[in-house]
Amino acid sequence: MRSVGPVVLSSLAFLLAAGPARADFEVEESTIKDVHRAIQAGETTCQEVVQAYIDRARAYNGVCTALVTPDGKSISPGQGRIFGGKPVEYPTKTVAISKVFPDFASYAGPPIEYGRMEPTLSDETVQQQYGMRVGIPNAGQVNALETLNIRGERSVTCKGEYDRHPSEGALPAGAPEACEEFRRQPDALERAAELDKMFGRNPDLTAMPMYCAAFAWKNWYDATDMRATGGNDVDFAMDAPKFDSPDIAELRAKGAISLAIANAANAGLSARGPNRADSWLPGGNMAYAAWGGQPCNPYDTERVPRGSSSGSGVAVSTNFAACSICEQTGGSCKGPASRNNVVNLLTTKGILMDGGYGYTDIGDRAGILCRTVEDAVLVLDAIKGYESRDMYTALPKGLIPAEPYASFLVHDADVAKKPLSGMRVALVREFMVKHSKNDAAISNQLDAEFKAVLRDKLGAELVESVDPAYGDDPAVPNMRYTFQDAIAEVLAHNVPEYFWQKTESGELEFAVPGWDVTTVDYAVALALGKAPLSPGLNLRRLSKEVGQGEGAFSWQKYLAERGDAQVKDWASWVAHAKFDSASDLAGAKNALLVQDARVKGETISYLKMQTALRLIVQRVMTENGIDAFVNPETTLPPYKLGGPDEPMVDFRDTTSCCQRFTALMGAPEMEVPAGYIRTVYEPTFVLSADKRTYDSATGAVATQLPKPMPISMMLWGAPGAESELIKVASAYEAATHHRTPPPDFPPLKD
Numbered sequence: 001m002r003s004v005g006p007v008v009l010s011s012l013a014f015l016l017a018a019g020p021a022r023a024d025f026e027v028e029e030s031t032i033k034d035v036h037r038a039i040q041a042g043e044t045t046c047q048e049v050v051q052a053y054i055d056r057a058r059a060y061n062g063v064c065t066a067l068v069t070p071d072g073k074s075i076s077p078g079q080g081r082i083f084g085g086k087p088v089e090y091p092t093k094t095v096a097i098s099k100v101f102p103d104f105a106s107y108a109g110p111p112i113e114y115g116r117m118e119p120t121l122s123d124e125t126v127q128q129q130y131g132m133r134v135g136i137p138n139a140g141q142v143n144a145l146e147t148l149n150i151r152g153e154r155s156v157t158c159k160g161e162y163d164r165h166p167s168e169g170a171l172p173a174g175a176p177e178a179c180e181e182f183r184r185q186p187d188a189l190e191r192a193a194e195l196d197k198m199f200g201r202n203p204d205l206t207a208m209p210m211y212c213a214a215f216a217w218k219n220w221y222d223a224t225d226m227r228a229t230g231g232n233d234v235d236f237a238m239d240a241p242k243f244d245s246p247d248i249a250e251l252r253a254k255g256a257i258s259l260a261i262a263n264a265a266n267a268g269l270s271a272r273g274p275n276r277a278d279s280w281l282p283g284g285n286m287a288y289a290a291w292g293g294q295p296c297n298p299y300d301t302e303r304v305p306r307g308s309s310s311g312s313g314v315a316v317s318t319n320f321a322a323c324s325i326c327e328q329t330g331g332s333c334k335g336p337a338s339r340n341n342v343v344n345l346l347t348t349k350g351i352l353m354d355g356g357y358g359y360t361d362i363g364d365r366a367g368i369l370c371r372t373v374e375d376a377v378l379v380l381d382a383i384k385g386y387e388s389r390d391m392y393t394a395l396p397k398g399l400i401p402a403e404p405y406a407s408f409l410v411h412d413a414d415v416a417k418k419p420l421s422g423m424r425v426a427l428v429r430e431f432m433v434k435h436s437k438n439d440a441a442i443s444n445q446l447d448a449e450f451k452a453v454l455r456d457k458l459g460a461e462l463v464e465s466v467d468p469a470y471g472d473d474p475a476v477p478n479m480r481y482t483f484q485d486a487i488a489e490v491l492a493h494n495v496p497e498y499f500w501q502k503t504e505s506g507e508l509e510f511a512v513p514g515w516d517v518t519t520v521d522y523a524v525a526l527a528l529g530k531a532p533l534s535p536g537l538n539l540r541r542l543s544k545e546v547g548q549g550e551g552a553f554s555w556q557k558y559l560a561e562r563g564d565a566q567v568k569d570w571a572s573w574v575a576h577a578k579f580d581s582a583s584d585l586a587g588a589k590n591a592l593l594v595q596d597a598r599v600k601g602e603t604i605s606y607l608k609m610q611t612a613l614r615l616i617v618q619r620v621m622t623e624n625g626i627d628a629f630v631n632p633e634t635t636l637p638p639y640k641l642g643g644p645d646e647p648m649v650d651f652r653d654t655t656s657c658c659q660r661f662t663a664l665m666g667a668p669e670m671e672v673p674a675g676y677i678r679t680v681y682e683p684t685f686v687l688s689a690d691k692r693t694y695d696s697a698t699g700a701v702a703t704q705l706p707k708p709m710p711i712s713m714m715l716w717g718a719p720g721a722e723s724e725l726i727k728v729a730s731a732y733e734a735a736t737h738h739r740t741p742p743p744d745f746p747p748l749k750d
Helices: 009-015 030-038 044-058 176-181 188-199 245-254 312-317 334-340 373-383 411-417 437-457 481-492 496-499 520-527 553-562 570-575 582-591 605-625 657-667 723-734
Strands: 067-069 081-082 086-089 116-119 126-131 131-136 145-148 216-217 256-260 323-328 343-346 365-369 424-427 459-465 626-630 669-681 682-688 696-697 700-716
Touching: 009 459, 030 044, 030 373, 044 145, 044 188, 044 216, 044 256, 067 116, 067 176, 081 126, 081 145, 081 582, 145 312, 216 245, 216 312, 245 373, 245 496, 256 312, 312 323, 312 334, 312 365, 323 373, 334 343, 334 365, 334 669, 334 700, 343 373, 365 373, 373 723, 411 723, 424 437, 424 605, 437 459, 437 626, 437 700, 437 723, 481 496, 481 520, 481 605, 496 520, 553 570, 570 582, 570 605, 605 657, 669 723, 700 723
Parallel strands: 216 256, 216 323, 424 459, 424 626
Antiparallel strands: 067 131, 081 086, 116 126, 145 256, 323 365, 343 365, 343 669, 626 700, 669 700, 682 696
8 A cells, every 4th residue: 555645736726726717608518519619719718618627526526425324323524535626525424224224123134234434445545435325315416527637636646746747846756656657648627728729719620520528438448647447446556557448549639638537336347156245235226436436316316327337427417528438238328328318329339449447348338428419429420430459340340331420410400391201210119118107107208209209290200019018009000020020030040049048946938838949840930930939038038148258358358458567467456456345355256266268057148149139120120111219218217326226027127128138239329318207106125024135116106206307218220220320319309409407516606
């Protein structure tokens, strides 16, 4: 554990003295083009834009979670990392566990891992919340950002005087050797000043289309000018990496400002094995990081921002940055977009580049979060294409159109012309089934929205998929060739082992009366339409039990390339990290024992299922002449941080109705703000019959949400469908303009 120098720097003094940007231009809700116009008009400078974002982060980026303790008694104040020139302060009030879990006096399960304050491993002067937490209502803070790119606080290895500007003389004695090179990188304000000096009011927007666009990177990606530990409390010899992740490098070259690292769930590796936690961390819906903590939803800080990229979504929504690069394996970009009222754009695997921590497999993708569709598309145009550091960028070369993606945008003035006329959009009823009263509320609201806007206002022709659990809608024609047709045809030919999967009790999961589903005879009959498909096999179920491989290959490769003197592989990572919970530590130790990288048992190959899913979707689109699919991003409401969620029903994911299916396919999708919900049936915790754990129960009583919460429309399609999705998404946004900024985080006063 290292000692660190004090934070006393002239650039920091400038930061603390500087006020908001001049009144001519407000950064709140500004677009990339707004910033360009304002700079060209002399209304602002790049440095003032960056300063305005930093000012907002300094005002609103505090802690928003409270510890859950046995008795709810207050604790001594704790001091966190330096952020925006001052230490992060933690709340002293705690919440008694009996207020979170009913009948807790009767609980007889494993010991609880209560909330507590402890010093971090990386810096013993910095404390962090560990263990059980809940969101604080009306906190006035969101904790979206882990690190600001401000000299003196952007690295722990090179903290304070160890990041002294080269013009201020030699580093103090004892400074790590790596700090000499690190301090030569400008921080965000210094880079903005360089751009102002080079270009003034006349930036070259052809060469630098991202000029002065301020980005917050998900903390699973690497930026050379900031601490990069995947949100973990891990003690690297040098916590800033030697190389940018590919998308970050490309955005820098196009003029973007590397402003901040956004909080996210800990990047990590876990496996089942002999190591077991001796305590239980109850509560759900959290995505905290051992270094940066838990972000909160800016529309209601008691509720979830959702997904491992939650800090990215919150940062963009709260106007701490123009955009963010997120990462999605399951629902980690779409969830934060939906819950925080911003736009998400995920491309066909390979059009954007991956990089950073061990999430670089075929199922992992970089995504773009911005406040508008146009901004997200402009970012895509700036960074699309082949990158030799990312092998997957070789896959979609022929799918990228010759025209800029921005040429497919629909603008406000086009709405009256019904710009979606001639397009067929399919409502995916599999992801609109009303499993509970919460599902019904959102499903019904967005069903009406799709018809009123996409069909009636914008001119699209709607068709619907068929799901017996939803029922036929006489107002929308059915698809002729269904997903069930395609599933039967494609799986029988290409993945016959899918029908061998068994339930926990050992029975065939997809058994059909009168047939042995494991035989060639059944596969032939199924492919010819002469045998039925099990009713339990649908889009919601298709992505269960798929695997990309076992062991630490991706992490070992990343750490070897990073070349740190102390954290060289997964074993040394575990040895030099402090984990947020006992279960995280146990899983990390188990991962050390895995050397066989093959997918095990009855698990279906990820690559094989991705190919099959793409074929299923492409068949359905082609047979029906469909341009895009649409459904709610989720039919479930925003849960309380640390609280219960809806129980799993018919493979409806408890946090997102369809994240696993679309993520597994690796095909394009977009989320766009689609309004707000005001009623919720709050799920509850219920003590199990043996009193050793708590289960979630669906809500039965309608209550009004304290504040309206955003919901999103989700558009998706087969590989290469980006152009169609952009057209539909931008037309919908132009016709509705549903996004409003979080009212509790207004513009700063002069």
